[in-house]
Amino acid sequence: MNIILKKAEIAKNTFEFLIRTPYVAQKCEPGQFVILHVDENAERVPMTIADFDRVAGTITLIIQDIGSTSHHICHDFNEGDNILDLAGPLGQPAQMGNFGKVVVISGGIGVAPVFPIARKYKQLGNYVIGITGAKSKEFLIWQDKMQSICDENFTVTEDGSAGEKGLVTDILDEILQHDKVVYVLTIGSVPMMKKVTEITKKHGIRTVASLNAIMLDGLGMCGGCRVTVDGKTKFACCDGPEFDAHLVDFDNLLMRQGMYHSQESEVYGCGGQCKCQAQ
Amino acid sequence: MRGAMQMSGTMRNIMPEQPAEIRKTNFEEIAKGYTEEMAVAEAQRCLNCPNPMCMTGCPVKNRIPQFIHAITERDFKEAFRILKVRNSLPAICGRVCPQEKQCEAKCVLGLKGEPVAIGNLERFVADYAREHGFDSSPAVVHNLTGKRVAVVGSGPSGLTIAGELAKYGHTVTIFEALHKAGGVLAYGIPEFRLPKEIVENEINALKEMGVTIITNAIIGRTFTVDELLGEEGFDAVYLAIGASVPYFMNIPGEGLNGVYSANEFLTRVNLMHAYKFPKTATPIYIGKNVAVVGGGNVAFDAACTAKRLGAEHVYIVYRRGKEEMPARKEEIRYAEEEGIEFKFLNNPVRVLGSQDGKVVGLECIQMELGEPDASGRRRPIEKKGSEFTIPVDTVIMAIGQGVNPLIKQTTPKLAVNEQGTIIVDENCKTNVEGVFAGGDVVTGPTTVISAVGAGRRAAYFINEYLKTRRRRNQFHLPVGISARHCHVTPKVLEQLYGQRFRLSVKKYIKQPQQFASNQRVKFVSDSGVEMNLSIVGPCRAYTQIEISATDARTLGIPAIVRESGNTKGSPGGKLVGPAGEVKLDEGAIVVARHIHISEETANKYQLKQGDRVKIRVEGPRSATLDNVLVRAGLEDFDEVHLDTDESNALFVKSDDIVTIIIDDD
Numbered sequence: 001m002n003i004i005l006k007k008a009e010i011a012k013n014t015f016e017f018l019i020r021t022p023y024v025a026q027k028c029e030p031g032q033f034v035i036l037h038v039d040e041n042a043e044r045v046p047m048t049i050a051d052f053d054r055v056a057g058t059i060t061l062i063i064q065d066i067g068s069t070s071h072h073i074c075h076d077f078n079e080g081d082n083i084l085d086l087a088g089p090l091g092q093p094a095q096m097g098n099f100g101k102v103v104v105i106s107g108g109i110g111v112a113p114v115f116p117i118a119r120k121y122k123q124l125g126n127y128v129i130g131i132t133g134a135k136s137k138e139f140l141i142w143q144d145k146m147q148s149i150c151d152e153n154f155t156v157t158e159d160g161s162a163g164e165k166g167l168v169t170d171i172l173d174e175i176l177q178h179d180k181v182v183y184v185l186t187i188g189s190v191p192m193m194k195k196v197t198e199i200t201k202k203h204g205i206r207t208v209a210s211l212n213a214i215m216l217d218g219l220g221m222c223g224g225c226r227v228t229v230d231g232k233t234k235f236a237c238c239d240g241p242e243f244d245a246h247l248v249d250f251d252n253l254l255m256r257q258g259m260y261h262s263q264e265s266e267v268y269g270c271g272g273q274c275k276c277q278a279q
Numbered sequence: 280m281r282g283a284m285q286m287s288g289t290m291r292n293i294m295p296e297q298p299a300e301i302r303k304t305n306f307e308e309i310a311k312g313y314t315e316e317m318a319v320a321e322a323q324r325c326l327n328c329p330n331p332m333c334m335t336g337c338p339v340k341n342r343i344p345q346f347i348h349a350i351t352e353r354d355f356k357e358a359f360r361i362l363k364v365r366n367s368l369p370a371i372c373g374r375v376c377p378q379e380k381q382c383e384a385k386c387v388l389g390l391k392g393e394p395v396a397i398g399n400l401e402r403f404v405a406d407y408a409r410e411h412g413f414d415s416s417p418a419v420v421h422n423l424t425g426k427r428v429a430v431v432g433s434g435p436s437g438l439t440i441a442g443e444l445a446k447y448g449h450t451v452t453i454f455e456a457l458h459k460a461g462g463v464l465a466y467g468i469p470e471f472r473l474p475k476e477i478v479e480n481e482i483n484a485l486k487e488m489g490v491t492i493i494t495n496a497i498i499g500r501t502f503t504v505d506e507l508l509g510e511e512g513f514d515a516v517y518l519a520i521g522a523s524v525p526y527f528m529n530i531p532g533e534g535l536n537g538v539y540s541a542n543e544f545l546t547r548v549n550l551m552h553a554y555k556f557p558k559t560a561t562p563i564y565i566g567k568n569v570a571v572v573g574g575g576n577v578a579f580d581a582a583c584t585a586k587r588l589g590a591e592h593v594y595i596v597y598r599r600g601k602e603e604m605p606a607r608k609e610e611i612r613y614a615e616e617e618g619i620e621f622k623f624l625n626n627p628v629r630v631l632g633s634q635d636g637k638v639v640g641l642e643c644i645q646m647e648l649g650e651p652d653a654s655g656r657r658r659p660i661e662k663k664g665s666e667f668t669i670p671v672d673t674v675i676m677a678i679g680q681g682v683n684p685l686i687k688q689t690t691p692k693l694a695v696n697e698q699g700t701i702i703v704d705e706n707c708k709t710n711v712e713g714v715f716a717g718g719d720v721v722t723g724p725t726t727v728i729s730a731v732g733a734g735r736r737a738a739y740f741i742n743e744y745l746k747t748r749r750r751r752n753q754f755h756l757p758v759g760i761s762a763r764h765c766h767v768t769p770k771v772l773e774q775l776y777g778q779r780f781r782l783s784v785k786k787y788i789k790q791p792q793q794f795a796s797n798q799r800v801k802f803v804s805d806s807g808v809e810m811n812l813s814i815v816g817p818c819r820a821y822t823q824i825e826i827s828a829t830d831a832r833t834l835g836i837p838a839i840v841r842e843s844g845n846t847k848g849s850p851g852g853k854l855v856g857p858a859g860e861v862k863l864d865e866g867a868i869v870v871a872r873h874i875h876i877s878e879e880t881a882n883k884y885q886l887k888q889g890d891r892v893k894i895r896v897e898g899p900r901s902a903t904l905d906n907v908l909v910r911a912g913l914e915d916f917d918e919v920h921l922d923t924d925e926s927n928a929l930f931v932k933s934d935d936i937v938t939i940i941i942d943d944d
């Protein structure tokens with residue numbers, strides 16, 4: 001049903017899966033995600049669709065080995081294996097339009113969900129500036145793909161092993177000094193998205209963030225993914241995942257992402273470092 | 280165990296139960312059901328009234344005195360038959376109906392003593408039928424009509440209508456968003472009240488009737504309603520998506536860690552088996568003390584589940600009094616026995632949290648009852664200054680649910696009312712042609728039996744509606760169309776034989792038997808079926824090489840073709856050759872460019888050599904292939920091939936439906 005056609009380790013602990021799932025491939029739009037339930041005892045986990053091919057009936061998922069479930073998928077699932085349950089496409093597609101000059105800014109594997117959205121921005125006539133950051137070179141992915149669709153593309157690493165040394169927000173700051181950017185998309189760790197939001201708020205630039213809340217069904221029936229936006233409770237899975245970043249309560253999101261840390265670290269010994277530190 | 284037999288005419292026979300002290304540590308069913316003797320004794324209490332009041336209380340007008348009378352005669356088969364006339368899910372309803380508000384509320388014995396235990400008897404008969412294997416006695420299935428109905432949602436309403444429509448001879452496909460069918464019966468109501476085995480039994484019975492269930496299919500996303508009626512080729516759609524979006528109170532602190540909706544809490548436990556964490560990967564947080572807000576069945580299910588997960592104190596916080604609680608009476612008794620603590624006339628005003636965002640308490644305010652409101656219940660009013668805090672680690676909100684707006688968002692013309700429930704007329708029809716709806720999505724959260732009732736009513740009206748529809752020129756291939764061969768690539772053959780084969784198509788067509796005698800491969804299915812296959816050469820005009828079964832049996836691959844992937848329900852297996860073996864689900868082994876139907880089928884539908892038809896494969900990998908050529912099969916098999924063109928491989932697995940569409944022009 002959902003066969004893994006290709007699997008490759010494209011960066012440290014980061015795997016690219018090409019999965020044949022024609023219905024989802026046929027329907028998905030940039031910004032949407034799927035829920036995976038890989039086997040009988042597995043969790044249901046959301047994964048953003050990083051690319052899709054309607055003709056071949058495939059989608060691409062980028063999965064980083066950071067928690068128990070992602071570890072299981074990355075290590076126990078190989079080419080030719082079948083994913084028991086794959087549901088989607090879910091969530092609202094990313095907002096689209098011809099905005100003008102757009103910055104897409106991501107950290108870690110956040111670049112994967114950014115890519116199809118940025119590609120569509122470009123197709124719609126926007127001037128797209130990409131900023132991708134990672135800890136170091138070995139964690140950096142998809143720069144060639146970003147290069148191919150961005151008018152300008154910046155790479156940043158914390159240790160300077162690739163691109164410029166520093167943080168994505170340093171570059172953003174710089175760009176905003178001299179460019180008239182009208183729209184910003186950010187996907188990555190919560191602290192990063194929060195920092196981006198603070199910067200763009202100062203400049204009054206419309207900004208959207210795609211929120212990676214803990215999900216269960218992904219359909220709107222559990223409320224586990226709830227986030228606070230403009231003081232109101234929203235469900236990230238069906239009202240989002242993309243929201244007006246200036247209205248998101250990032251502190252609450254960060255706290256909620258840590259909901260099961262103590263339990264999972266007790267069992268898996270990940271010392272509470274799993275999941276939220278991830279992207 | 281409780282439940283000594285009571286012979287008094289005013290007291291009912293009580294079902295044996297697990298004692299509270301024991302059951303609150305396990306998830307096994309609380310009540311164990313009547314023995315035969317108890318059931319007969321209870322049935323004998325029934326006066327068999329000429330004007331039975333109980334029936335007026337039953338939402339589906341079960342023929343109550345009749346089925347009870349059959350029990351007194353120990354004709355359980357007949358009792359079961361009578362129950363099934365009106366209620367598709369008696370084993371479930373016998374367990375979860377609020378009988379004390381329905382049938383049993385009206386029973387005349389209730390005036391002086393206790394009413395007949397109608398629910399217990401219904402449960403007994405259905406369990407007896409299941410245990411003795413006459414529950415799935417083949418329902419009368421009419422000839423296939425060729426009309427297709429899409430049922431959206433697999434809760435009690437969807438399951439009911441699917442069975443009813445299948446009996447009329449329509450072809451039914453259920454689309455379910457979750458990975459498991461059953462709706463609330465699967466993810467909501469806990470095992471200790473409704474064993475999942477019973478729900479699965481109902482689902483399997485539907486599958487046996489030919490109903491297809493496609494899970495992980497979200498209508499509105501994977502397909503829209505318009506697509507179901509359009510390119511997916513359904514004649515009617517029944518929306519039974521329930522009312523599953525949890526409400527929150529919108530009080531401060533609801534975003535803290537440790538605040539759950541009852542839906543999330545119960546889904547983690549029932550559907551994802553979080554109580555087995557870390558054996559299962561889904562975690563759940565419970566802590567020492569738990570407050571559940573609400574007074575309905577949902578609240579009680581959450582509370583008793585929390586108890587079983589090890590909570591020391593579990594509180595039910597409810598803003599009215601005990602008498603006003605909508606939960607089933609039995610559930611309230613169970614909870615009391617299990618030590619659940621009640622906080623009546625209290626309403627939460629705030630959830631208190633620690634520095635790191637965890638719940639530490641629930642602040643409530645006391646209430647008093649004022650004038651009756653629209654529902655007839657007295658309206659609770661806050662007592663000023665009476666706030667107090669219950670120290671808890673977990674708060675579970677069970678204060679009601681609304682309808683998921685996805686279908687409305689993606690079917691804008693569909694009429695819904697303010698609360699989002701779908702508007703239907705007296706024929707269960709929505710304002711969209713061909714679209715019907717029923718169950719909680721129409722009424723808001725109600726009961727299993729009312730969802731069943733809606734499904735039965737809608738089945739009748741959909742059947743009427745379908746009569747007015749022109750019959751489509753299409754038919755479904757029954758599962759089990761023969762696959763007499765599978766196709767492998769030359770690479771696979773190399774692995775099997777340790778040598779290269781160079782087969783030319785031309786040569787093969789001249790001498791089709793050339794390889795049959797000496798080149799052998801064994802097919803071993805996952806279920807252990809073995810059969811010998813022989814290589815018969817390259818498939819006409821295609822690059823694959825056929826491996827054909829030499830005996831008349833099929834490959835055990837019901838449809839034609841298998842792609843890699845040991846999917847649920849597909850037979851799986853391996854090919855074993857002299858030099859090695861190849862698993863059928865490794866690599867792209869089996870790809871076919873045609874499907875086989877029996878000659879009988881071809882004759883029935885008047886397919887002739889050279890005809891062009893359309894094939895639709897319906898399953899998780901659906902496809903519609905145009906311009907499929909009908910041609911005679913290999914001489915040694917009485918079958919007909921439907922060939923697709925080179926660019927269109929068919930991917931079919933055993934639970935897929937294959938439809939052949941004949942265009943008349």
Ligand SMILES: Cc1cc2nc3c(=O)[nH]c(=O)nc-3n(C[C@H](O)[C@H](O)[C@H](O)COP(=O)(O)OP(=O)(O)OC[C@H]3O[C@@H](n4cnc5c(N)ncnc54)[C@H](O)[C@@H]3O)c2cc1C
Pocket residue numbers: 375376377431432433434435436437454455456457460461462463464467468496497498499519520521522523545576577580607683685686717718719720724725726727728730
């Ligand atoms: C915890 C709990 C306890 C209850 N206890 C009782 C009880 O004791 N007695 C009683 O009579 N009633 C009880 N109820 C109420 C009862 O379960 C419901 O009234 C009944 O299940 C409604 O049936 P339904 O078929 O309308 O919908 P549901 O059972 O809600 O099923 C709807 C199904 O549709 C699926 N779905 C939703 N959207 C889509 C979509 N877009 N595409 C595809 N599928 C979709 C859902 O996943 C779900 O499986 C309880 C409810 C809950 C939650």
Ligand code: SF4
Pocket residue numbers: 336337338339340341343366372373376377378381382383397398401728
């Ligand atoms: S279906 Fe429910 S209401 Fe009707 S007889 Fe059975 S238990 Fe009573």
Ligand code: FES
Pocket residue numbers: 214215216217218219220221222223224225226235236237238
């Ligand atoms: S994940 Fe359950 S409502 Fe969003």
